[in-house]
Amino acid sequence: MSDKIDLQAMSDQYVDVLMELGNIGAGNAMTALAQMLQCKVDMKVPRVRLLEFSEVGAAMGGEEQIMAGIYLAVEGDISGSIMFLLERDSAMHLVEKLMGMPSSGGSEFSEMEISALQEIGNIITGSYLNSLSAMTGLKIIPSIPALSIDMAGAILSVPAIEFGLIGDNILMIETQFSDDQQIAGYFILVPDLESYEKILTSLGLR
Amino acid sequence: MSEIIKVGMADLNICKSPNGITTLGLGSCVGIAIRDPLTKIGGLAHIMLPDSTVIANNSNKPKFADTGITMLVELIVKAGANRSRLVAKIAGGAQMFGFQNKNELVRVGERNVEATRKKLAELKIPILAQDTGLNYGRTVIFYPETGDFIIRAVGKDEKTI
Numbered sequence: 001m002s003d004k005i006d007l008q009a010m011s012d013q014y015v016d017v018l019m020e021l022g023n024i025g026a027g028n029a030m031t032a033l034a035q036m037l038q039c040k041v042d043m044k045v046p047r048v049r050l051l052e053f054s055e056v057g058a059a060m061g062g063e064e065q066i067m068a069g070i071y072l073a074v075e076g077d078i079s080g081s082i083m084f085l086l087e088r089d090s091a092m093h094l095v096e097k098l099m100g101m102p103s104s105g106g107s108e109f110s111e112m113e114i115s116a117l118q119e120i121g122n123i124i125t126g127s128y129l130n131s132l133s134a135m136t137g138l139k140i141i142p143s144i145p146a147l148s149i150d151m152a153g154a155i156l157s158v159p160a161i162e163f164g165l166i167g168d169n170i171l172m173i174e175t176q177f178s179d180d181q182q183i184a185g186y187f188i189l190v191p192d193l194e195s196y197e198k199i200l201t202s203l204g205l206r
Numbered sequence: 207m208s209e210i211i212k213v214g215m216a217d218l219n220i221c222k223s224p225n226g227i228t229t230l231g232l233g234s235c236v237g238i239a240i241r242d243p244l245t246k247i248g249g250l251a252h253i254m255l256p257d258s259t260v261i262a263n264n265s266n267k268p269k270f271a272d273t274g275i276t277m278l279v280e281l282i283v284k285a286g287a288n289r290s291r292l293v294a295k296i297a298g299g300a301q302m303f304g305f306q307n308k309n310e311l312v313r314v315g316e317r318n319v320e321a322t323r324k325k326l327a328e329l330k331i332p333i334l335a336q337d338t339g340l341n342y343g344r345t346v347i348f349y350p351e352t353g354d355f356i357i358r359a360v361g362k363d364e365k366t367i
Contacts, residue, residue: 053254053269054214063230064345066360071303108361146303150360153215153231154343157254158302160215161234161314164254168216168266 017203021135022046022173022187025128030177032127033120037097043177046187050169056156059172060085060186063153067091070121071158072145074129077138078195083159083188084125088149090183094120097179114147121145128187136202162190210347213237216269218251218278220285223351232298232344234315236322238275239295239348239355240331242287248350251278255314256321271321279329292331295355295367296322297346299338315339335367 026046034041049059057063068091071083086094095109095116096102109117122145133140148155156170163170173187191199208224215235221227223246229237232252241248251274255261258270267273283289299319319338326333337344337357347356355367 053216056215057231069302148302148341150233150302151231151343151345153345154233154300155302157215157231157233157235157343161254164216164269165261167263168269 017200021132022048022175024135025131026173026175026187028127028131029124030175032123033094033177034179036120036123037094037179039097039179041177041179043175047174049172049174051172052169053160053164056160056170056172057153059174060152060156061087063151065152066149067152067155068117068121069148069150069155069158070118070125070145071148072121072125073143074140074191075143076141078140078191078198080189080191080195081159081162082125082129082142082190083155083186084121084128085152085155085186085188087184090181090185091117091120091149093181093183109149118145118147121147124185125187132189132199136199138198138202156188159188159190213250213252215252216254216266218249218268218274218281220247220249220278220281221348221350222247222285223349226347226349228345228347230345232346233300233302234298234318236271236296236298236315236318236338237344237346238271238278238322238326239297239346240275240278240282240292241348241350241353242282242291243293243353244291245287246350247282247285247287248348248353249278249282250346250348251275253318253322256317271318272325275322275325275329279331290330292329293353294326294331294333295335295348295353296326296333297337297344297355297357297367300343301339301341302343337365337367 030043066088211227213229227250229252238251253271253274258264258273299315345358
């Protein structure tokens with residue numbers, strides 16, 4: 001593995017780039033979501049944050065906050081993974097919207113609700129990756145999404161460990177959107193080291 | 207009045223009776239609780255990766271099973287515990303998603319548990335109990351007073367190991 005890139009040192013430039021990619025990517029994702037839900041979705045400007053591992057849980061309302069995490073591997077010209085997280089209640093709200101009926105109730109998601117959630121994750125991460133691909137000209141192929149509904153800390157341990165291979169920080173894009181309810185979603189894109197380089201090069205920054 | 211000390215991801219700390227020590231939302235990471243039952247001095251580490259020797263940027267000792275456990279043991283002994291009396295309990299090491307993409311990260315939870323067991327064996331610290339693997343997150347609370355290691359998970363009953 002190449003160790004010529006220091007995530008911390010490059011972070012300023014990279015955060016700027018990610019901010020822009022995040023903005024456009026999240027915008028596209030929300031447009032796709034609005035189409036799917038057939039409603040108007042308002043979105044705030046995304047925030048890109050470089051966090052210490054110990055701060056990650058707190059940034060999402062605590063390590064024990066129950067979240068729905070959708071996780072995909074990314075292949076093609078770059079490799080790595082992407083995760084989209086939603087608070088459990090927001091996830092439930094979107095599922096109800098999509099299915100056009102109230103939830104089955106209880107604390108567990110039904111099988112149908114889980115596949116609806118997977119589909120939401122698929123569309124959001126898919127349109128995010130599409131815009132990343134369009135801007136960089138890089139081929140990006142996502143895998144089938146995997147879903148976990150659990151404590152934020154536990155879900156985030158997966159991308160944190162991937163970031164842990166190269167440094168002590170995790171890069172996160174926070175988006176807030178609303179239809180009739182305020183919803184906070186988080187994107188975490190984890191390209192491997194060579195992919196960082198490729199993304200920057202393709203954007204003419206290196 | 208006892209208090210609960212909080213340990214974050216890639217972090218560790220010591221704890222003396224009657225205080226407790228906790229780490230929240232362990233996923234593929236492993237929580238390692240160690241104590242000396244006589245002095246009731248103990249500690250907890252929350253490690254993320256199995257092996258510091260294969261990572262270029264490895265200065266953050268609490269991040270790895272090998273260097274994290276060594277550091278925790280040193281701190282516990284320095285606080286007055288007897289090295290030869292130390293015992294351990296471990297939890298975590300789940301596989302949160304049905305797949306994990308990169309080869310080196312396949313089964314990282316399982317590999318974290320293996321590396322933890324190996325390091326503790328090397329240091330001759332017996333593992334009295336463990337709650338590891340499967341596919342869900344765990345919050346743990348450790349009391350060096352009794353050695354109780356309390357485990358909480360979403361939608362499951364709390365248990366003490």
